[in-house]
Amino acid sequence: MKSFLIVFLVISLALVYSERVQHQTSVRQPNERRLSKIEETAHENHRKMIKEFKTKFGGLKDNCFPRPNGGCRCVEKGPDNQEKTVMYDRKDIDTKCRLSSRTA
Numbered sequence: 001m002k003s004f005l006i007v008f009l010v011i012s013l014a015l016v017y018s019e020r021v022q023h024q025t026s027v028r029q030p031n032e033r034r035l036s037k038i039e040e041t042a043h044e045n046h047r048k049m050i051k052e053f054k055t056k057f058g059g060l061k062d063n064c065f066p067r068p069n070g071g072c073r074c075v076e077k078g079p080d081n082q083e084k085t086v087m088y089d090r091k092d093i094d095t096k097c098r099l100s101s102r103t104a
Helices: 001-059 088-099
Strands: 065-066 070-079 085-088
Touching: 001 065, 065 088, 070 088, 085 088
Parallel strands: none
Antiparallel strands: 065 070, 070 085
16 A cells, blocks of 8 residues: 555656646747847847948948047057057048048
């Protein structure tokens, strides 16, 4: 009789555990769908941001960015391969910061 009760108890615990596992996996699926919608929104926002950056900085050389008061800031490598930041005024923006027709 004791062995029957032990077997019955083990089987009932196994069934309860398997039902809980199935319930947890069914609960996770809607969350995964929601995450995919969030990821899609994030990817779309990222695409919009990249497009905006390309329109703002498209005509500038690599590592050059416009300054709010005019001119640009460029990160250039010196002869000893050390990076240095160079600020150009408004008058130099066309010659120093913009892509020339030869490099475009």
